[in-house]
Amino acid sequence: MSMEIVVFVVLALAAMVSGWLVFRVDSMARATFSLLGSFLAVACLMLLLASEFLFAITFLMMIGEMVIMVLYMIAFMMNPAGLNPMNMVHQPRWAAAAGIVTFLVLASVILVTDWPVSEANPPADVTAAIGHELLGGSMLIFETAGVTLLTGMIAVMAMAARRGRFGDAIQVQREDDDGGGHDHGGHH
Amino acid sequence: MSLEWFLLLGAALIGIGVWGALSQMSIVMLMMGLELMLNGVLLSVVAFWYYVAPDSAKGQVFAIIVMTLMAVEAALGFAIVIAVYRGKMLDTVDGAGDLKG
Numbered sequence: 001m002s003m004e005i006v007v008f009v010v011l012a013l014a015a016m017v018s019g020w021l022v023f024r025v026d027s028m029a030r031a032t033f034s035l036l037g038s039f040l041a042v043a044c045l046m047l048l049l050a051s052e053f054l055f056a057i058t059f060l061m062m063i064g065e066m067v068i069m070v071l072y073m074i075a076f077m078m079n080p081a082g083l084n085p086m087n088m089v090h091q092p093r094w095a096a097a098a099g100i101v102t103f104l105v106l107a108s109v110i111l112v113t114d115w116p117v118s119e120a121n122p123p124a125d126v127t128a129a130i131g132h133e134l135l136g137g138s139m140l141i142f143e144t145a146g147v148t149l150l151t152g153m154i155a156v157m158a159m160a161a162r163r164g165r166f167g168d169a170i171q172v173q174r175e176d177d178d179g180g181g182h183d184h185g186g187h188h
Numbered sequence: 189m190s191l192e193w194f195l196l197l198g199a200a201l202i203g204i205g206v207w208g209a210l211s212q213m214s215i216v217m218l219m220m221g222l223e224l225m226l227n228g229v230l231l232s233v234v235a236f237w238y239y240v241a242p243d244s245a246k247g248q249v250f251a252i253i254v255m256t257l258m259a260v261e262a263a264l265g266f267a268i269v270i271a272v273y274r275g276k277m278l279d280t281v282d283g284a285g286d287l288k289g
Contacts, residue, residue: 008189012197016204022220035223046231048189049234050242088213088217095208100203103199107199115240117191118239123245126248129248130245133249138246156263156264
């Protein structure tokens with residue numbers, strides 16, 4: 001059994017087990033880091049697929065994303081340290097059945113299809129090829145992705161702003177008031 | 189090691205993500221299920237590039253786009269969580285069913 005197969009099996013098991021653990025552990029911080037473990041296992045699998053650049057950016061991006069997600073998990077969930085056993089699930093059997101059915105349908109399609117596997121080799125310097133492609137033929141996709149990210153950031157700030165997405169235009173009933181009890185969007 | 193192995197792993201991650209997204213009550217945990225699904229998709233895209241069309245770098249660009257979508261979706265999901273919490277002081281999907289039915 002070659003080294004590659006051993007590495008693949010170890011990383012695949014790591015990805016699946018840590019993905020499953022995300023929904024089984026009691027502590028929210030551990031769930032987030034378990035999800036990070038799943039992402040890092042998939043990033044290492046990309047090294048087996050001759051994608052060093054994607055490995056590096058997945059590694060960096062996912063670590064940053066999960067560390068920020070930990071903050072949100074701890075802020076929004078009631079059991080961040082896992083000191084109490086917690087079971088906040090609904091429809092557990094239907095969800096498990098849906099997951100298994102999804103996997104079986106996808107697996108049957110994967111095994112039945114005759115994939116057009118190509119004999120070609122990847123380019124000698126994949127990173128340089130990505131650079132030429134992003135700034136050459138795929139420039140439009142690159143720019144559109146950038147504008148999409150900008151739109152996303154503006155939408156996020158509009159939705160998460162304390163004064164709401166309508167600003168002073170409407171009067172909003174809120175549980176929390178920011179001191180003084182004065183109302184927004186008064187009489188103009 | 190062939191294409192099917194990577195695709196089966198991707199399908200397994202998608203299945204685990206579906207289970208998690210459908211079973212969790214908290215919106216943030218549901219988003220972790222969505223992230224797991226996108227994880228499976230990302231691995232499948234890179235596997236397709238390597239085995240089916242490795243001579244150009246367009247598959248890698250597709251993978252970068254998938255990763256961009258992952259980040260945007262996570263950010264928007266968290267903004268929605270904050271907005272729902274500010275309006276109704278809750279963070280579970282069961283309580284956010286105002287538009288149901």
